[in-house]
Amino acid sequence: METLSDRHPDELGETEIEPLWVYEGERNENGERHGNGKALLPNGDQYIGQYRNGLRYGRGVYVFRNGARYNGDWRDGRKYGQGIFWYPDGTRYEGEWKHDVKHGFGVYYYANNDIYEGSWKKDLRHGLGTYVYANTGTKFMGTWVEDRMQGPGQLVHERYRFHGFWKLNLPYGRGCFTFENLCMQHGHYIHVRDSAYDDQAWMYSDKIVEEDDEDKAKTVTTEEPFSPRIAILAVWRARCITPYNPELLPPEAVPLREEASTESLIDKSEDDIWPKIERDSDYSEGDHEEYYQGEASSRIDLNE
Structure with a gap:
């Protein structure tokens, strides 16, 4: 049986701070990232998706240099809404997110093919x-x-x-x-x-x-x-x-x-x-x- 030590240290991703990274895409009147764009971050991570007033906001894909990947909704620079997270060990989570943690209804597929489907609260199975x-x-x-x-x-x-x-x-x-x-x-x-x-x-x-x-x-x-x-x-x-x-x-x-x-x-x-x-x-x-x-x-x- 798989246990839930699923919180990977790098799950949050890199904070985007100019000018320490490469960005190509749209900007607003204040020069902030706004609209569609893609970024190569200092640690080697990549993000392709939407921005709003300088922060990841809307739909986007974040690829970690270790092979992990998140494809889903963002709000104010954090995972928020529906999304899928693929982990380097082959496990994945599909479901709701809130403030960068699993929160709401979701399905977790474990490396040994076990499956949990149900409620989550603050990254823990709850409900x-x-x-x-x-x-x-x-x-x-x-x-x-x-x-x-x-x-x-x-x-x-x-x-x-x-x-x-x-x-x-x-x-x-x-x-x-x-x-x-x-x-x-x-x-x-x-x-x-x-x-x-x-x-x-x-x-x-x-x-x-x-x-x-x-x-x-x-x-x-x-x-x-x-x-x-x-x-x-x-x-x-x-x-x-x-x-x-x-x-x-x-x-x-x-x-x-x-x-x-x-x-x-x-x-x-x-x-x-x-x-x-x-x-x-x-x-x-x-x-x-x-x-x-x-x-x-x-x-x-x-x-x-």
Whole structure:
């Protein structure tokens, strides 16, 4: 899974200051760049497009000397509006920009062919978004907060899906697995420390993880370490099985309200739904205790 350390140091481009660069094009009465023109900047970057009162404004293409390229809208010298940015590593972003950062709706194509499509805020995935894992076809659809899966969401596999809540990129709290709309397995995820990885991996914050088709637990490792060195597992605790009933599903993801806490959604839903699930249950928890304990003990190693 690709993480979003996508903010390249040279993404902003070079500031155009005369006379330290070559410019060919139109000017206004004050001699400022105004209209169509092209510029060769001191650092080797190039810009071809529109200007207004000395600043890039309108449509234009900015080519970085390292091979990166932006083609899109500009306002007052900054990327603003719709545009496409190609990065040197082959990744690209297509979507909305505001004040030189990804902001609004956009699609990011990663080097490993994964795709994120959804909302952005200040260069981070934020709001409703879908992440597609190219190697499996599995996709996460749900809420993102400051570049992390956080809040209601679904993890969709070919023949089943998990409905629930995420916290710091891991499923957390009450949820259910649905199997081709035939039955539902209800339970909850807990986060536990995995001591086996204490000396081998940091606990990180920005790795996006995916459930395997066989097991239902994960470890997290990414880019920015916390302290101390730990690893975290999301462990599934099954509770009961019922026939498929859409009324028993956890709340779906909705556009973010910045003042609302996703944690309150988790707590509220658990209090409201468990009694109804237990009334609809076909099988008692005690009858399947050994089976559920076996399921809960399974685990996925994300480092594989």
